[in-house]
Amino acid sequence: MSESNAGAPAPPPVVGLLAEFEAPEQLLDAARKVRDAGYTRWDAHTPYPLHGLEKAMGLRRTRLPWIVFAAGLAGLAGAFALQGYVHAVDYPLNMSGKPFLTLPEYLPVMFELTVLVSGITAFAGALALSRLPQYHHPFFAHPRFKRATSDRFFISLEVSDPRFERQAAEALLRAAGSASVEVVEDRGGTGKLPRWLVFATVLLAAVSLVPLMLIAQRRATPSDRPHPRLFTEMVFQPKYITQDATPFFADRRSSRPHVPGTIAQGELEADDALYRGKSGDQFVTRIPLPVTMALMRRGQERFDIYCATCHGYAGLGDGMTAKRADALQEGTWTPPTSLHTDPVRQQPVGQIFNTITYGIRKMPPYSPLIPVQDRWAIILYVRALERSQNARAEDVPPEVRPSLK
Amino acid sequence: MESEEVELEESAARPVGTGGRLLAVSVLIGVVALAGALAWGFCLGDGFRRFFHAYLLSFFFYLSLSLGALFFVLLHHLTRAGWSVVVRRVAEFLAANLLLLAFLALPIVFPVVFGNAALYPWAGAENIRGDELLERKAIYLNPGFFALRCAFYFAVFGLLARHYLKRSVAQDRSGDVEISRRLDGLSGFAMAGYALTLTFAAFDLLMSLDPHWFSTIFGVYVFAGSAAGGYALLIVALLLLQRRGRLGRTVTVEHYHDLGKLLFAFVFFWGYIAFSQFLLIWYANLPEETGWYRIRMSGAWAGVSLALLFGHFVLPFVGLLSRSAKRSRLILGFWAVWMLAAHWLDCYWLVFPQYTSRGVFVPQLTPDAGPAIPWPGLELLCLVGLGGLYVASAVSLARGCALVPVRDPRLAESLAFENR
Numbered sequence: 001m002s003e004s005n006a007g008a009p010a011p012p013p014v015v016g017l018l019a020e021f022e023a024p025e026q027l028l029d030a031a032r033k034v035r036d037a038g039y040t041r042w043d044a045h046t047p048y049p050l051h052g053l054e055k056a057m058g059l060r061r062t063r064l065p066w067i068v069f070a071a072g073l074a075g076l077a078g079a080f081a082l083q084g085y086v087h088a089v090d091y092p093l094n095m096s097g098k099p100f101l102t103l104p105e106y107l108p109v110m111f112e113l114t115v116l117v118s119g120i121t122a123f124a125g126a127l128a129l130s131r132l133p134q135y136h137h138p139f140f141a142h143p144r145f146k147r148a149t150s151d152r153f154f155i156s157l158e159v160s161d162p163r164f165e166r167q168a169a170e171a172l173l174r175a176a177g178s179a180s181v182e183v184v185e186d187r188g189g190t191g192k193l194p195r196w197l198v199f200a201t202v203l204l205a206a207v208s209l210v211p212l213m214l215i216a217q218r219r220a221t222p223s224d225r226p227h228p229r230l231f232t233e234m235v236f237q238p239k240y241i242t243q244d245a246t247p248f249f250a251d252r253r254s255s256r257p258h259v260p261g262t263i264a265q266g267e268l269e270a271d272d273a274l275y276r277g278k279s280g281d282q283f284v285t286r287i288p289l290p291v292t293m294a295l296m297r298r299g300q301e302r303f304d305i306y307c308a309t310c311h312g313y314a315g316l317g318d319g320m321t322a323k324r325a326d327a328l329q330e331g332t333w334t335p336p337t338s339l340h341t342d343p344v345r346q347q348p349v350g351q352i353f354n355t356i357t358y359g360i361r362k363m364p365p366y367s368p369l370i371p372v373q374d375r376w377a378i379i380l381y382v383r384a385l386e387r388s389q390n391a392r393a394e395d396v397p398p399e400v401r402p403s404l405k
Numbered sequence: 406m407e408s409e410e411v412e413l414e415e416s417a418a419r420p421v422g423t424g425g426r427l428l429a430v431s432v433l434i435g436v437v438a439l440a441g442a443l444a445w446g447f448c449l450g451d452g453f454r455r456f457f458h459a460y461l462l463s464f465f466f467y468l469s470l471s472l473g474a475l476f477f478v479l480l481h482h483l484t485r486a487g488w489s490v491v492v493r494r495v496a497e498f499l500a501a502n503l504l505l506l507a508f509l510a511l512p513i514v515f516p517v518v519f520g521n522a523a524l525y526p527w528a529g530a531e532n533i534r535g536d537e538l539l540e541r542k543a544i545y546l547n548p549g550f551f552a553l554r555c556a557f558y559f560a561v562f563g564l565l566a567r568h569y570l571k572r573s574v575a576q577d578r579s580g581d582v583e584i585s586r587r588l589d590g591l592s593g594f595a596m597a598g599y600a601l602t603l604t605f606a607a608f609d610l611l612m613s614l615d616p617h618w619f620s621t622i623f624g625v626y627v628f629a630g631s632a633a634g635g636y637a638l639l640i641v642a643l644l645l646l647q648r649r650g651r652l653g654r655t656v657t658v659e660h661y662h663d664l665g666k667l668l669f670a671f672v673f674f675w676g677y678i679a680f681s682q683f684l685l686i687w688y689a690n691l692p693e694e695t696g697w698y699r700i701r702m703s704g705a706w707a708g709v710s711l712a713l714l715f716g717h718f719v720l721p722f723v724g725l726l727s728r729s730a731k732r733s734r735l736i737l738g739f740w741a742v743w744m745l746a747a748h749w750l751d752c753y754w755l756v757f758p759q760y761t762s763r764g765v766f767v768p769q770l771t772p773d774a775g776p777a778i779p780w781p782g783l784e785l786l787c788l789v790g791l792g793g794l795y796v797a798s799a800v801s802l803a804r805g806c807a808l809v810p811v812r813d814p815r816l817a818e819s820l821a822f823e824n825r
Binding site for chain 2: 096097098104105107108
């Protein structure tokens with residue numbers, strides 16, 4: 001040890017004692033002695049995990065399981081909250097009628113998030129509770145300590161321990177079978193990260209923002225080129241879609257207009273009565289299809305699909321859409337006429353056909369939606385509905401008549 | 406690491422006695438209870454329909470326990486485990502009960518062969534005619550092929566269990582290490598064969614109760630329940646043996662800890678598989694698949710399903726989670742008995758809704774309506790009856806054998822086993 005002269009630097013502060021052992025049993029024995037002597041600021045260092053060491057050191061059971069459990073619960077609840085908010089509050093989508101807030105649907109993600117959050121917390125928590133990562137510790141700098149990672153076992157006793165008294169501690173450790181007990185001094189090393197590491201980390205963090213900024217710029221800038229695609233898959237297909245250009249025709253249109261002076265097969269539609277509900281200038285008064293029960297049932301089905309939303313199932317004009325428009329009171333709605341009023345009942349079937357085809361007042365044209373045969377089926381059913389609201393007792397079939405009041 | 410030589414205690418090495426009184430009492434209880442159940446079933450006047458369902462339920466309960474024990478034995482050999490040597494012999498006895506169960510399957514198979522549709526609708530020709538699905542399935546679901554398959558299943562199970570027990574007992578005398586090597590080597594094929602056989606046995610015995618329904622994960626579901634039940638039974642059997650003064654120092658808290666860990670694992674695995682089966686059917690919402698669950702989720706069965714969820718999964722999960730619970734014989738024993746009851750409830754839930762609903766789901770106008778579940782008196786009587794025979798068979802198999810494989814090459818490792 002250097003003599004201290006006036007003006008010479010003070011000797012480095014003592015950090016503690018480092019006792020070296022050659023065999024694991026010696027370490028366990030020594031640990032028990034140190035524990036029983038009442039020391040608290042000390043640690044054992046071994047190249048591999050030593051079973052029973054935590055008992056020999058008298059270590060308390062760790063709090064980590066409770067931290068992980070709490071984190072797991074948070075993951076579980078968080079997953080439920082995430083899915084519940086997205087599916088039931090923010091953007092409900094009708095998935096074949098399943099309820100929006102539904103546990104079976106949420107459970108897989110809840111399970112996964114519980115495991116994920118627990119796992120990450122266990123890892124981070126174990127490091128944090130061990131106060132790691134630690135860049136520097138005076139004991140690590142001691143030359144003999146290197147062997148703690150290969151074939152020697154150490155006990156380090158810190159000077160900050162309230163019971164620390166150098167002679168007594170040294171004697172205890174030697175008595176426990178230590179091969180060598182050395183005083184460890186703090187020879188510098190500040191425990192601060194080296195400047196180059198900090199500089200490199202900050203630079204890396206700054207550079208990593210660049211791709212994000214490039215992406216943000218691209219998203220905010222309009223462009224006349226299609227966006228780049230990494231996996232084109234089925235995006236480009238050898239077929240024409242609407243308004244595609246083609247060099248095949250002189251006018252470069254892929255969608256062709258009708259050739260003048262021709263009619264496509266099946267589109268002649270010569271039968272005026274069937275296709276337009278007219279005979280000359282008059283609306284037809286008879287349905288131009290064979291009137292069968294099958295046609296009636298088809299009409300009922302189609303009416304319920306297309307018409308009942310406004311007109312109601314009985315044709316009274318009380319459908320869902322009509323009621324909603326009424327409730328909204330926007331001043332732009334004309335309610336549908338009840339089909340059972342006299343004017344409607346007296347219309348020839350051809351006129352009803354005309355109404356369905358071209359629409360009237362607020363009702364849009366239904367020709368794109370309803371093929372011609374179905375329109376006549378609907379008209380047949382409408383007539384049946386009208387009859388139902390203006391019937392006499394004799395119209396009721398005999399088997400049902402007894403249930404009339 | 407310390408290596409102390411642990412001596413094998415005398416009660417472990419001593420061969421089991423004739424067990425005369427226990428044998429006689431259990432046979433008596435078994436026969437009387439079964440006869441009582443048969444009489445009860447006859448008095449119900451439903452063509453033994455309820456009796457057959459009760460019998461199938463109890464039969465399958467014990468079958469699954471022995472299959473779980475067989476799984477334990479095969480797994481032990483497959484992984485060349487050291488810790489479980491001291492408990493393996495008891496598991497071998499329980500697994501070898503599959504021989505008895507092969508005979509106990511006859512009351513199920515015979516009526517089917519004679520066209521009796523009390524249990525399986527497809528066994529009756531009158532049910533198949535006009536039902537397009539059953540007509541197509543008839544090439545598989547017909548009495549002759551069914552009987553052939555059952556014979557095959559029980560041959561595989563019985564011969565496997567018997568082989569492993571016999572070779573293990575032979576090793577007690579000869580101490581031949583080659584026996585262990587051969588059993589370990591066989592266990593790979595045996596495990597694969599066991600898995601396939603169990604899957605198809607589950608399809609035939611349980612899934613075909615409702616021949617219009619199917620679930621490809623059904624075999625795994627039955628396996629999960631069997632394994633959990635098997636481990637629970639093993640724990641209970643060991644605790645009972647220790648109460649009778651045997652294996653006191655051989656099977657230590659360390660072994661119970663590991664058995665507890667495995668029981669916990671299979672509790673969770675059962676929950677996982679049960680939910681997987683449910684979720685896929687719930688999500689797809691296809692009428693051909695949902696009927697089976699709709700029956701079990703409506704009316705009185707809804708309560709049973711909820712009891713199953715909490716009793717078979719949620720509560721045992723929480724109860725067996727902590728390390729100290731698995732290391733306490735009292736707590737572990739409690740949960741093992743609980744799991745046996747929960748496993749019985751699982752079997753009940755699989756079989757019995759078929760009896761009350763005949764596989765037809767009728768949407769109820771009010772949620773509480775629907776067929777009531779009769780109090781399970783007949784079912785419990787069958788359980789006791791078959792249980793008596795089950796115990797008797799285990800006792801008789803154990804006669805003259807040691808309770809521990811005394812000359813297994815890994816015995817010392819097992820005796821000194823310590824959990825870290």
